[in-house]
Amino acid sequence: MFINSIRMQVNALVKRKNVAAVYFAMLILVLINYLGNVLKYRGSDLMTMVHPMKLVLLSDYSALGFYFMQYFPFVVIIPAAFSFISDKNSKEITYIRSRVGARNYYYGKLIAVFIVTFFVFTIPLLIDVAINCIAFPMNATGDPSNLRSYDFTYIEGVWKYLFSDLYVFNSYLYTIVMTLLFGGISGFLATFCLAMTMFSFMKYKIIAFLPVYALLYVLQIAVKSVGHIRFTSNYFEYLRFYSAYPKSEAAYIFTAIILLLTSVFLVEFNSRKDTLE
Amino acid sequence: MKLKADSVFKSIKGKSILSDINLDLKSGTVYGIVGRNGSGKTMLFRALSGLMKIDSGEINCDGNVLGKDISILPSLGIVLENAGLYPEFTGLMNLSLLAKLNNRIEKDDIVCAIKRLGLDPSDKRPYGKYSLGMKQRIVLAQAIMEKPEVIMLDEPTNALDENGIKDIREIILQEKKRGALILIASHNKEDISMLADEVFYMSEGRISERQ
Amino acid sequence: MRNYVKYFIFSAIWGSFSIVPYINSDEILCFSDIINKFGFSEFYLHSTGLAVFLQWYLSILLFQVLFGTFIYRHFCSASVYYFSRCERRVQWFFKEAVSLYPLAILHLLIMVFSGTFFICLTSSVRFDAGSFCLLGYYLAIHSLWLFLTTILINIVAIKIRSGGAFVIVSGIQIFLASLYAYWGENQKFDEIPMSNRYANLLKSNPLSHLVLNWHSSGIKSLSGKIDIFEMEFEFVESISLYIILSVLLIAIGCVVVKRQEFIVINIETGGT
Numbered sequence: 001m002f003i004n005s006i007r008m009q010v011n012a013l014v015k016r017k018n019v020a021a022v023y024f025a026m027l028i029l030v031l032i033n034y035l036g037n038v039l040k041y042r043g044s045d046l047m048t049m050v051h052p053m054k055l056v057l058l059s060d061y062s063a064l065g066f067y068f069m070q071y072f073p074f075v076v077i078i079p080a081a082f083s084f085i086s087d088k089n090s091k092e093i094t095y096i097r098s099r100v101g102a103r104n105y106y107y108g109k110l111i112a113v114f115i116v117t118f119f120v121f122t123i124p125l126l127i128d129v130a131i132n133c134i135a136f137p138m139n140a141t142g143d144p145s146n147l148r149s150y151d152f153t154y155i156e157g158v159w160k161y162l163f164s165d166l167y168v169f170n171s172y173l174y175t176i177v178m179t180l181l182f183g184g185i186s187g188f189l190a191t192f193c194l195a196m197t198m199f200s201f202m203k204y205k206i207i208a209f210l211p212v213y214a215l216l217y218v219l220q221i222a223v224k225s226v227g228h229i230r231f232t233s234n235y236f237e238y239l240r241f242y243s244a245y246p247k248s249e250a251a252y253i254f255t256a257i258i259l260l261l262t263s264v265f266l267v268e269f270n271s272r273k274d275t276l277e
Numbered sequence: 278m279k280l281k282a283d284s285v286f287k288s289i290k291g292k293s294i295l296s297d298i299n300l301d302l303k304s305g306t307v308y309g310i311v312g313r314n315g316s317g318k319t320m321l322f323r324a325l326s327g328l329m330k331i332d333s334g335e336i337n338c339d340g341n342v343l344g345k346d347i348s349i350l351p352s353l354g355i356v357l358e359n360a361g362l363y364p365e366f367t368g369l370m371n372l373s374l375l376a377k378l379n380n381r382i383e384k385d386d387i388v389c390a391i392k393r394l395g396l397d398p399s400d401k402r403p404y405g406k407y408s409l410g411m412k413q414r415i416v417l418a419q420a421i422m423e424k425p426e427v428i429m430l431d432e433p434t435n436a437l438d439e440n441g442i443k444d445i446r447e448i449i450l451q452e453k454k455r456g457a458l459i460l461i462a463s464h465n466k467e468d469i470s471m472l473a474d475e476v477f478y479m480s481e482g483r484i485s486e487r488q
Numbered sequence: 489m490r491n492y493v494k495y496f497i498f499s500a501i502w503g504s505f506s507i508v509p510y511i512n513s514d515e516i517l518c519f520s521d522i523i524n525k526f527g528f529s530e531f532y533l534h535s536t537g538l539a540v541f542l543q544w545y546l547s548i549l550l551f552q553v554l555f556g557t558f559i560y561r562h563f564c565s566a567s568v569y570y571f572s573r574c575e576r577r578v579q580w581f582f583k584e585a586v587s588l589y590p591l592a593i594l595h596l597l598i599m600v601f602s603g604t605f606f607i608c609l610t611s612s613v614r615f616d617a618g619s620f621c622l623l624g625y626y627l628a629i630h631s632l633w634l635f636l637t638t639i640l641i642n643i644v645a646i647k648i649r650s651g652g653a654f655v656i657v658s659g660i661q662i663f664l665a666s667l668y669a670y671w672g673e674n675q676k677f678d679e680i681p682m683s684n685r686y687a688n689l690l691k692s693n694p695l696s697h698l699v700l701n702w703h704s705s706g707i708k709s710l711s712g713k714i715d716i717f718e719m720e721f722e723f724v725e726s727i728s729l730y731i732i733l734s735v736l737l738i739a740i741g742c743v744v745v746k747r748q749e750f751i752v753i754n755i756e757t758g759g760t
Contacts, residue, residue, distance in 0.1 A: 001378070004379065004380055005378060008374055008378050010373050011374060011377060012366075015366065015370070016365070017365075067669075070665065070666050071539065071543065071659065072664075074655060074658060074659070078655070079337065082651060083535075086603065088365070089756060090361050090362060090364055091360040091361045092360075092363055092371075094328065094355070095355070095360060095362070095419060096375070096378065097349070097377055098327075098328060098349060098350075098353055099349070099375065099378040100349070100379075101327065101348035101349040102348060102349075104348075119526075171516050203558045203757070204556075204561075204564075204756060205651030206553055206556045206557060206645070206647065206649045206650035206651055206653070207553055207554070207655040208651070209549075209651075209654055209655075210549070212551045213546065213549060214546060214550075216544045217546050218505065220510060220539065221505065221506060221508060221543065222508075225508040225509045234539050236539060243355045
């Protein structure tokens with residue numbers, strides 16, 4: 001029954017216009033980024049050609065990716081995070097719960113939102129990785145910063161990449177893993193927003209835009225307030241790849257776990273309440 | 278199927294909404310619940326279905342205690358006042374999605390249920406654009422499409438025209454013949470007198486009278 | 489109105505929280521510095537400065553989210569019953585819009601004073617001469633911006649529901665903010681005094697009017713606190729622009745509300 005609940009809710013989500021709109025918007029961004037790179041690097045010599053994985057949309061060197069990240073706190077919730085408000089407003093929740101029960105409904109919703117958000121962001125970005133591998137020479141080693149791979153500044157920068165060991169091991173695998181992580185964090189943020197919308201004051205969809213935006217910037221201020229911390233808490237630097245700002249892998253993982261646990265806790269709390277809609 | 282309620286109590290924010298409810302319900306019977314607005318008819322449905330937890334007492338379905346052994350009645354079709362479907366999807370899409378939750382029926386069964394209620398399954402209009410009567414018919418279709426063992430209908434003839442009311446009454450009798458346990462809450466005394474084998478009168482969350 | 493009072497708790501929380509990095513400071517903070525912080529003084533024209541801008545912009549988004557349904561809510565549950573009793577819709581809209589403005593001022597005041605109170609608990613705050621003048625300008629400019637953007641969200645929501653309205657209006661605001669990152673790459677924006685051409689370009693972005701320390705003023709007590717680019721940018725200019733935009737939006741809102749048809753009872757749910 002739980003699996004059916006997830007399947008039904010994923011089905012209901014993917015039929016919505018929001019999901020298609022964000023998915024195609026992501027595909028268009030990937031395409032524009034790719035075409036921009038093709039125009040910029042056409043006719044380049046292999047020696048000067050940039051490593052294809054540093055040309056992806058989420059690379060720290062992509063201007064388009066930078067602008068996309070400004071919108072990220074809003075865009076991440078559009079595909080699926082409103083779904084509880086929709087169920088509540090339409091009162092469909094009563095008919096779903098009467099078939100699967102409260103817990104199966106709430107946890108099914110949580111997982112469905114995660115799955116849909118994860119795929120909406122991950123698939124276009126994996127396509128980005130694939131087309132870059134096909135279109136650009138895979139043995140190119142150049143860096144958009146114009147630093148050579150034996151430059152001290154470059155090496156120092158590489159060690160500041162998130163999970164830099166993996167990058168050193170294999171840059172292609174690194175990009176794929178980071179893309180999957182980006183999808184995962186997007187999913188966690190969407191589920192966090194979903195869990196927040198389960199509170200009764202979240203009546204209008206507009207209010208759902210606040211939790212994720214507030215969370216990302218509150219983290220930024222919170223870390224800034226603690227004087228001796230020497231790593232950034234700006235979400236840009238963690239979600240984009242190849243950023244040479246000092247970061248904390250432990251803080252990143254810890255935040256992701258806390259985010260997940262908070263969502264689960266809120267869902268558990270709400271699943272115990274009666275449905276009086 | 279046997280559905281039994283023993284000394285069920287429920288209060289919300291200090292106000293008692295169900296008080297000392299005792300019921301013994303069995304398959305193939307239509308039970309009518311009559312009462313004024315706010316007498317607790319809808320709340321009784323929520324409690325009996327498992328949508329709402331009770332404070333004390335026990336609801337038992339074929340030996341399984343609701344809220345302990347099972348969280349919701351295993352084979353239930355319910356219509357509650359105000360509950361609706363996704364406004365952006367068609368009636369058929371909405372019912373197909375709900376049917377996926379239990380995976381008991383095929384598309385043909387859904388089409389058949391929609392037709393039984395006098396609607397066109399190929400209607401491309403989204404549910405949000407349906408008239409009030411059409412909305413009532415489609416939610417009734419979702420309640421009966423899976424041939425559930427328990428059917429709870431809260432004001433089933435609301436917003437329906439004469440033909441609609443006739444259709445619903447006929448369907449209820451057919452479902453009774455199939456062996457379903459049917460509970461109907463209605464203001465319409467004619468509905469209750471025509472359909473119900475047993476009638477419970479509710480007042481201030483209590484069953485004040487049985488006939 | 490009373491329902492919205494509870495939202496000011498968020499204003500107080502955000503006002504206190506955003507000032508947390510400055511508590512326990514050894515320096516004596518001036519009240520004008522605190523106002524300047526709420527007025528985006530920490531923002532600098534560079535791509536990395538954008539995160540700082542958007543961080544402080546949360547106070548504005550907070551108001552837009554909380555009050556983005558202030559007028560629109562009447563078009564949701566029971567809209568037909570409500571408007572069937574409302575004979576003069578244009579006047580009704582005007583009255584509702586006007587009653588939003590004091591809430592914008594209250595939001596800003598609560599933020600500034602809760603932030604100041606929070607700092608006072610651990611450090612000293614000096615109420616310097618120019619600070620109240622700066623507070624006046626801050627309230628005038630930021631409240632007008634809050635007012636006009638929130639009215640815009642409400643108007644668009646009547647047409648396309650609250651979620652879509654917020655996406656569009658906040659999308660425009662983030663786009664305008666992103667222009668700073670793009671302009672920040674151009675070194676001409678760093679030159680002091682800034683040339684007229686670049687100053688005008690900067691002023692063409694409506695968000696620039698929110699940055700208090702980019703403004704110039706003849707008030708002596710404010711010298712050293714503002715005018716970092718040394719360009720002609722009077723506070724009155726910003727206030728006038730926002731007033732014109734607000735009047736324009738109210739006029740548009742009156743037309744939208746007057747022409748609104750009530751086919752569904754609740755726009756937000758797409759039905760009943």
